[in-house]
Amino acid sequence: MHCEDCPIRYRAVCAQCEGDELATLEQMKFYRSYQAGQPIIWEGDRMDFVASVVTGVATLTHTLEDGRTQMVGLLLPSDFLGRPGRDQAAYNATATTDVVLCCFRRKPFDQMMRQTPHVAHRLLEMTLDELDAAREWMLLLGRKTAREKIASFIAIIARRQAALHKRRPGGRMQLDLPLTREAMADYLGLTIETVSRQITALRRDGIIEMVGKREVTLPDYDRLVEESGDDSDGGTLS
Amino acid sequence: MHCEDCPIRYRAVCAQCEGDELATLEQMKFYRSYQAGQPIIWEGDRMDFVASVVTGVATLTHTLEDGRTQMVGLLLPSDFLGRPGRDQAAYNATATTDVVLCCFRRKPFDQMMRQTPHVAHRLLEMTLDELDAAREWMLLLGRKTAREKIASFIAIIARRQAALHKRRPGGRMQLDLPLTREAMADYLGLTIETVSRQITALRRDGIIEMVGKREVTLPDYDRLVEESGDDSDGGTLS
């Protein structure tokens, strides 16, 4: 595939590159595919590439020795995987749907980071955004109830899927949960049982409707946001 | 104060700057001081500067409408405050000890980010480190018990204070908690009562010793780390 036709051309780490820079990237890139459920890399493994997620969803997880697992990153198309200047993976990365990565070998990529401004600049921008997201996530993990966590998670997915279609979230929406109950539990710092129960409760209360285990319909996006705790006054602006 | 004499000269955002670059920064910098407990900036406020913490400790916190608060950043000397390219503060920043900031007006700083590589490069490095720290923090918030959270927090402070004195943490150590019980609770996603009880429990179990409410002595650093959950097999390498 050529960069010009790439679905993440103007959102990924390469977004600001043109001409020569893009050509250099194009030369060093290669694609890798992973099936849903497959590991991409294990914590501590040597990692000789960095990559952009082109399609699909991947997760980063941290695990304590006794098996307790916390998701620390949810990578959607255009998100960046790996850290320039570090050759050991710090987290487990797993494909939770079929995933295609656009990979760059670390050596030439690191060199490019040093020599040309646009890749480094875009990566800084993306990293700052990710840090903001991590801080929202910390608020969720530390202070929200199970119900608020589930509502927040669904709202986050709804927002991202709306953004993908260049829409504002709002009103009636339909969306697909890209994670299993277990992955949701790891995202939210809950058990799968609690995730299941809270989804049932939101369904019972008419906040969400479900077809199967993955397809969600929101009768009213704002109603969901009210449940997420971010907006406990109901969002009245007056 | 001149940059050459600055205690954070080789760790802050200016670390890689020399000659002209440093002179430019020196010209645009100004200092601000805050007393312990004073707010530095409120979420949503216009923020016309970015800054490095020179001395003291500041915190970033997020608050839900109903008052639940989560700390999302703990800024020690050399840490960076503010986001280039954004003029609204995203979090509350508070001085938890007396603090001195080295401030840069945003306009010229942003311009410098675009024109010279070293500031942008160093800021990327620091932001990536902060993202790593945020992810460790997420694991703590999502999956650790109250006791593990307290032990982890004390271990983090011990490590940072060791690093400040260019030592490896280990053996018998002494340290100062730079936060009140309330701030610790907000850091760890707990209540102040639980923080107090777990500190008492660690003291009772001989993991820590205390003089007053802030001075901590660790008879054995490794023993504390075992309690932190990061190392549930006791750290045996054999």
Added chain:
DNA sequence: CGGCTTGTTGAATTAAATCAACATTCGTGG
């Protein structure tokens, strides 16, 4: 079809929160 994975639901347990009382420290003004 049968076995495995994923998800749901119920009952019992528990870790941490909440509610409450009290102790200690700190800061300020008389």
Added chain:
DNA sequence: CCACGAATGTTGATTTAATTCAACAAGCCG
């Protein structure tokens, strides 16, 4: 300088939200 009141911290009793343990249902694949 001391006394008083506010802020900060501790401890105990009780409640509760979420986990754990357990059984079962549904979906999926060879």
